[in-house]
Amino acid sequence: MPPVTAPPLGGHALLVLLVQASLLLCAALLLGRLAVRLKLPAVSGELTAGILLGPSVVGRLVPGFHHWLQTSEASQVHLLDAVGQVGVILLVGTTALEIDLGLVRRTGRKSLTVGAFGLLIPLGLGCAAGLVAPAVLLPAGRERGLFAFFIGVALCVSALPVIAKMLSDMRLLHRDIAQLTIAVGVVDDVAGWMLLSVASAMAASGLTLGSVAEPLCWLLLITVCAMVLGRPAIRWLMARSRTPHTVMATATLVIVGCATATQAMGMEASFGALVGGLLAGAAGSETKRALAPLRSVTLSVLAPLYFAEAGLRMNLFALGTPLIALAALCALVVATVGKFAGALFGARVAKLDRRAALVLGAGMNARGVIQIIVAGIGLRLGVLNTASYTIVVLIALATSLMAPPVLRRAVQRIEVNDEERARLQQSKDLAGTPREDALPTP
Template structure:
């Protein structure tokens, strides 16, 4: 008997998807650019685009148009979400290409110490907050233990892409403390993805020692396989992929393939994308140079579309009750205090000065991209409901908006050294800046 083939996508369904994607992307680019002009991270404007087209604004002001767009219809939302998932996979994968593992190795003691303090303290405070959170923030029928663990993970992550972008936009990458902030971001980023993978794997069952041990064992196996088998294989592939389009296609297959592999292992696909990007990044600077167009498309099209789509799921009316609004405010305070205190304490333990410690704390507190991804995963897995998802995303935006203010003030109090002056002169020579 011949296999039954699935019918093609309906004409009206395709039309709505194209209208959704074009409207979201146009609004994301416009509001993202407006945010940059206002010296704010672009991600804040891109999220605002989704909120604008979602139930909080368009759904309230023009319900008929919102209904035609099928923004709340499950099957149509899944189509748009699938496009967004490619955005996050390529965002994580291409960001991993830029991780300087040599820098991490050179600053291992400092970056690991600061990163560890900046993870453990907010993780503990986040779990404590989730234990006391109102029951209305829990998804119906879900175990509070898993909610507590997931919220703790969301509270402790940092956003390496946002940190690197902020420091670049502020022209601080020539400073030693900026390089150290990126190294700490790498530590937090990798640890955060590992914790997210554990949280995702346990979402299918009750949180038990066995459910936590299984994904940790998988993480060890993935790391060993990546270092011992995949790393030399990827280098061999990249040396033979001489043409730029071949390098780009090979990288795409590796990032998506690694994402599929970790998803098949009941871990988060984004962690696989991170591993794939790291593997390609070890192939040398030439491969990274060829992949600049892929990163440009990701940052200018796929990522804004993902963040706008993430904003669609936010419903500000969910914060309308005093209990939920108070919970949101307290969550923001706990997240900020936990991350600041953790990174600040870690920096002081390794002997850094007060202003350098503040720079590290401000950078680590920028949750941005990663916390939004964590929130999306929590909503997709049924761990978070609309109200708790909205709170987590608001924390991501709020902490990201705080970071530039503290960074500008603290860096001004750290004098330039000779190495930093040399790097600044080299940077100006390369860019033609005066």
């Protein structure tokens, strides 16, 4: 008997997918640009696009169209989700290209110390919050211990892209404290993805000693293989890529291949994409330049589409229940206090003053893109339900909005030293900005 092949995608299914993607992308781009004009993170507008098209607004005003757009057929829902998952893998991979592990080595003990405290304290507080969370936030049939650990991971992550973007927009990258904040963000980012992979493996196999030990062994194996075998292999491949198109194809294959490997190990594909991006980025600046077109498509098309889809899954009416609204407020307080407390204790151990601790806490408190991805993974794995997913995404949005003003005021309290002035002038010279002492006096 010949093998049975799956039928091709039907015309109606394709139509629904195209309408979904077109509406989400159009709304995400428009509201994302509006958010930027209002000096807000673009992701806030992109999330709002999904919320407007989801059950919170369109679902109430035009229920018939919403039912057609958000069909309950699993196969149709998975089509749009698959597009979003590809976007997440490429987003994490291309973002990892810009991670400078050398910056962590240069800042040494300070970044590792603050990063460790800034990760462990909110992780512990988040786990404690998950243990006492209302039962209405737990999916049916899930262990509370696994839910608590995932909440801890969701509340302890920091968004390195958001941190770097904020410091760049505020023109603070020449400051020493800004460089230290980015280095701490690198530590939190990499460790957070590792913890997420452990949580994902536990979600698949249950909360047992083996479910914890196995992903940790895989993490150790992946790290060793990436450092010993991966780095020289990728450099060898990149050196033989003669054209920019070949470099881009090779780097993309590395990112997707690593994501495939970690997914096959029972871990999260996004962690593999992070490892692949780090390996590709270590091959040199040529790789980063060649991947500029892929990064542009990812950031301008796939990422907004994914974040709009993330908003589509939110239901703000869940917050109408007083118990859930109170839980959301408490989770926001726990998340914020955890990051600032971690920065304060880490700064004390690293012998930094309170002003530096405030800057580090403000920067690390921005969750943004990473926490939204974590929330989506939790919903996909069945660790979060719609109510808890909505709370986690709202925390990501709230912390990203509160970070810039706090960070701006905190940095202003730290005096600029001569080395920072020289660094700023050097960047102006490279940009073609006239020197201040060369400007004509009025």
